[in-house]
Amino acid sequence: xxxNISKLTKACxxxxxxxxxxxxxxxxxxxxxxxxxxxYQYPFEVHFxxxxxxxxxxxxxxxxxxxxxxxxxxxxxxxxxxxxxxYWKTTIDALTKEGYRVVIxxxxxxxxxxxxxxxQFTFQQLAQNTKAILDALKIDKTYLxxxxxxxxxxxxxxxxxPETVERLILENPIGLEDWKLVAPYTSIDINYRQELAxxxxxVQKYQLEFYWEVCWxxxxx
Amino acid sequence: xxxxxxxxxxPETVERLILENPIGLEDWKLVAPYTSIDINYRQELAxxxxxVQKYQLEFYYDNKWxPGYDEWVYLxxxxxxxxxxxxxxxxxxxxxxxxxxxxxxxxxxNIQAPTLLIIGTRDRTAIGKNNVKDKTVRDKxxxxxxxxxxxxxxxxxxxxxxxENVGHLPHIETFERFISPLKTFLKD
Numbered sequence: 001x002x003x004n005i006s007k008l009t010k011a012c013x014x015x016x017x018x019x020x021x022x023x024x025x026x027x028x029x030x031x032x033x034x035x036x037x038x039x040y041q042y043p044f045e046v047h048f049x050x051x052x053x054x055x056x057x058x059x060x061x062x063x064x065x066x067x068x069x070x071x072x073x074x075x076x077x078x079x080x081x082x083x084x085x086x087y088w089k090t091t092i093d094a095l096t097k098e099g100y101r102v103v104i105x106x107x108x109x110x111x112x113x114x115x116x117x118x119x120q121f122t123f124q125q126l127a128q129n130t131k132a133i134l135d136a137l138k139i140d141k142t143y144l145x146x147x148x149x150x151x152x153x154x155x156x157x158x159x160x161x162p163e164t165v166e167r168l169i170l171e172n173p174i175g176l177e178d179w180k181l182v183a184p185y186t187s188i189d190i191n192y193r194q195e196l197a198x199x200x201x202x203v204q205k206y207q208l209e210f211y212w213e214v215c216w217x218x219x220x221x
Numbered sequence: 222x223x224x225x226x227x228x229x230x231x232p233e234t235v236e237r238l239i240l241e242n243p244i245g246l247e248d249w250k251l252v253a254p255y256t257s258i259d260i261n262y263r264q265e266l267a268x269x270x271x272x273v274q275k276y277q278l279e280f281y282y283d284n285k286w287x288p289g290y291d292e293w294v295y296l297x298x299x300x301x302x303x304x305x306x307x308x309x310x311x312x313x314x315x316x317x318x319x320x321x322x323x324x325x326x327x328x329x330x331n332i333q334a335p336t337l338l339i340i341g342t343r344d345r346t347a348i349g350k351n352n353v354k355d356k357t358v359r360d361k362x363x364x365x366x367x368x369x370x371x372x373x374x375x376x377x378x379x380x381x382x383x384x385e386n387v388g389h390l391p392h393i394e395t396f397e398r399f400i401s402p403l404k405t406f407l408k409d
Contacts, residue, residue: 052259053257053258053259054258054259054262054311054314054315055259055262055307055311120258120315120318122318122322123322124250124255124257124318124321124322125257125258125318127255128255128257160254160255178327181328181331184230185230
């Protein structure tokens, strides 16, 4: 048993070394993305809802994927902090195959949606923005799935619009504990400087440590 | 609310905490619907001397206006006809949103500093109250004769001074009854 784990660990480390060598070249070869991701193609057609929020003109991106054989139900997928709608591809495929219509917004500040300066981000605001998309699509009932930060948003959404949410699904939601009770507050300015310094390698290192623990698989890019 | 957050963040800096009719002693988002920043912004844009005075008359001063109160309405509304006022209106809407979305009451038990609560018990300030449809719920919001006592129990080392028949602004409405317990607390 111990030997097997050790073998597995060795294989992992080897794979990791190989992949991380590949990754450097991957990061350098890929084109610089613009901040609306116009030069990155999502797995399904992207629509935009024009909205005015906090007195600013905004574009909110979303995918609205219809099943071939509709079962009349809708699932709305809310992405996490370090993500956008694109990473739901396999989930969308599986759910549409089952007959669900799947709606996948990019929150303001994320993915292909507007990146406003000085926007007051609250879960209440993001819940209202998400509701605006469902309203525009005339969807009055949905199953709601939130991942990570999307889980906090899905929770707030469900509290604000209980009549809209038929079922709530939380996938590794964050905020299950109140970190401000134990961790010191880090200012937006300090976070901003860290975000400015973000590079492919540093983000990969973070995700390797916190998300995948040991093994990096190329498919997760 | 800010003094509470400050004390939680910088406990080594705050020797004593004094709260004078603080808001946020209850979590209004549990009972009142969320009002968007955009709706608050439009209301702020429409603010005029008369409307603000009417609000303060009702919520702060128990329908008894004194000439001394005019100054504080002027400071709040003197710029509404300035071309840059929309910037202030948006700031006002965003700070109202902060009050509604960032409660501090859940952390009262973590305050270490000796605390004095000065509470005018006639105060009825409650954010979002007008949007609450259920009258029985609405009538339970902003009852400072209850909230003061409740908060005193939540803070480890808190003294409560209740000022009967005083509204939201003890140090304006009844200065002597405000300053005397404050001086005593500071010297204690």
